[in-house]
Amino acid sequence: MGCNVLIVGAGPSGLFMAAELARQGLSLRIIDKVLTPSDKSRALAIQARTLEILYFLGIADRFISEGLKITHFSPISNQKKLTTLSFDRLDSPFPFILSLEQNKTEALLASYLAEFDIKVERGVELLSFNQDEGTVTSILHNHENGKQEEVKTDWLIGCDGPHSTVRKQLNLAFDGREFPDIFSLADVHVKWKYPPNQGMAFLDPRGILAAIPMKGEKRYRLIFQPPRNKMNMKNLQLIHGEVPGAPTLAEIEELVARIADPNVRLSDPLWIANFHVNSRIINNYREKRIFLVGDAAHIHSPVGGQGMNTGIQDAFNLGWKLGAIFRGKASPSLLDSYEFERKVVGKALLRGTEKITDLIFLHSKLLIILRNFILCQITKFASIRHRIISNISQIAIHYPTSEWVVERAKGAPGILAGYRGRDAKLFSQNQSTSLFALWQKSKNMKILVIKEKKGMDAFISSLERIEGVEVYILPDAFEDRDKEIERRYGMNLIYVIRPDGYIGYRGLLNDQDSLKDYLKNLIIRKFVNSSKL
Numbered sequence: 001m002g003c004n005v006l007i008v009g010a011g012p013s014g015l016f017m018a019a020e021l022a023r024q025g026l027s028l029r030i031i032d033k034v035l036t037p038s039d040k041s042r043a044l045a046i047q048a049r050t051l052e053i054l055y056f057l058g059i060a061d062r063f064i065s066e067g068l069k070i071t072h073f074s075p076i077s078n079q080k081k082l083t084t085l086s087f088d089r090l091d092s093p094f095p096f097i098l099s100l101e102q103n104k105t106e107a108l109l110a111s112y113l114a115e116f117d118i119k120v121e122r123g124v125e126l127l128s129f130n131q132d133e134g135t136v137t138s139i140l141h142n143h144e145n146g147k148q149e150e151v152k153t154d155w156l157i158g159c160d161g162p163h164s165t166v167r168k169q170l171n172l173a174f175d176g177r178e179f180p181d182i183f184s185l186a187d188v189h190v191k192w193k194y195p196p197n198q199g200m201a202f203l204d205p206r207g208i209l210a211a212i213p214m215k216g217e218k219r220y221r222l223i224f225q226p227p228r229n230k231m232n233m234k235n236l237q238l239i240h241g242e243v244p245g246a247p248t249l250a251e252i253e254e255l256v257a258r259i260a261d262p263n264v265r266l267s268d269p270l271w272i273a274n275f276h277v278n279s280r281i282i283n284n285y286r287e288k289r290i291f292l293v294g295d296a297a298h299i300h301s302p303v304g305g306q307g308m309n310t311g312i313q314d315a316f317n318l319g320w321k322l323g324a325i326f327r328g329k330a331s332p333s334l335l336d337s338y339e340f341e342r343k344v345v346g347k348a349l350l351r352g353t354e355k356i357t358d359l360i361f362l363h364s365k366l367l368i369i370l371r372n373f374i375l376c377q378i379t380k381f382a383s384i385r386h387r388i389i390s391n392i393s394q395i396a397i398h399y400p401t402s403e404w405v406v407e408r409a410k411g412a413p414g415i416l417a418g419y420r421g422r423d424a425k426l427f428s429q430n431q432s433t434s435l436f437a438l439w440q441k442s443k444n445m446k447i448l449v450i451k452e453k454k455g456m457d458a459f460i461s462s463l464e465r466i467e468g469v470e471v472y473i474l475p476d477a478f479e480d481r482d483k484e485i486e487r488r489y490g491m492n493l494i495y496v497i498r499p500d501g502y503i504g505y506r507g508l509l510n511d512q513d514s515l516k517d518y519l520k521n522l523i524i525r526k527f528v529n530s531s532k533l
Helices: 012-024 048-057 060-066 102-114 165-169 233-240 249-259 307-326 332-360 365-378 382-393 435-439 457-464 484-489 512-523
Strands: 003-008 028-032 068-070 072-077 097-099 124-131 136-142 148-158 174-191 199-204 207-214 219-224 265-282 290-292 406-408 425-428 431-434 445-450 469-474 493-497 503-508
Touching: 003 012, 012 028, 012 048, 012 102, 012 307, 028 124, 048 060, 048 307, 048 435, 060 102, 068 207, 072 365, 097 207, 124 148, 124 165, 148 165, 165 290, 174 249, 174 332, 199 365, 207 249, 219 249, 249 265, 265 332, 307 332, 406 512, 425 484, 431 435, 435 445, 445 457, 445 484, 457 469, 493 512, 503 512
Parallel strands: 003 028, 003 148, 072 199, 148 290, 406 503, 445 469
Antiparallel strands: 068 097, 124 136, 136 148, 174 219, 174 265, 199 207, 207 219, 425 431, 445 493, 493 503
């Protein structure tokens, strides 16, 4: 059975990829060789930027109602807080980290996908594929009935994780490094002296311990290194003949008592496991009609809870572009921007998480003491705390060097092209709304015209005739009573907001030729009365 897209892998990235493409109107199939969804919690953190994306789809509330809001995170040493990172002032409608188990995230995405009458085809494996100028031909094997099937699609998207079949069959190198240490995690009930609903990292010369709250009274994800694993993996294998098994609840309680609270009590473990850290990335996110998304393209340390969020944002970046091309609103060359934009993000993510992981997993007591002192000192500055939480929440991600981004108002106040559009309160007919609310469930490019007074009717009318573009005029249609738009976006400027919420173009109000060139040459393929723009 043919369709527009075949998606391989039904983790969070694959499910979101399918949901976004279905929303964009493409026909698709999503397959996974595993017969049943995972029941493991795995990735917990949903960051603010990902919640904004879910809000654009109209489903953020579903996730928030199932999860736990974490507004503070504190590194602790010798029973004392070194600092507190507060997310409650984050410049987002979602000023928190949402703690939600990955299996619940996957179930919510699958439920949304079912609203488009699409479900994951489980027990179906991709065996091989080839592509020509216009088609990808894939061979699938159904493990339940033993049958093979040939499928022809316009595009193939590999969301099939670190051991990606798609990546391997493309012979793409997965370069990077492997951290030698073995670590453990446990989802348990924790009774101790610390306040609930707050993330903590205990930076102790005797070992590491991170505690991430989960929904449910006194439930936490603990991440740590048992004393018996304090050698690298190679040496442990030489001693034990194999990597040692997961720690017992008693071992974990002993470690937490030593590092965090001598009176701690652990109970009711839901999941205990060992893991080790790889940090790798591919050089090519795209091979003609085949794309790689999420862990199939990049894997890294779990520090900061970035992995699942980055995969979902890969999918959102690619999804709107495929949708625009499918609907005839953009040139196929727009797809080149997927690799350029997301590879920059992926490389920066690996660099950052590797540095932080090296700092967290220091073994020298002297270096640990020095690290803790420096952390305490630098985080006294509000600007540094703001930078840290902006990066963790992923609202700081931007694409200013993308050639599909055009800045024509340098020096003017406001958000530069390539950066994430920011929310702002608006009023229409005395009803309160916001920019993000106006953009919710939209698949189109948005043109935001901000001017000091009414007028320019002919120009605005020409914009409104462009098919598949939404035009918002301030102050004609909306009131900026609190001056949020003016403070954030400036005045007498035109913005083109991409469907993923990033600013694709910014220019002066009187520079209409630059806007026309941007729309015609880089994004919009079909114009209505474009010669009059």
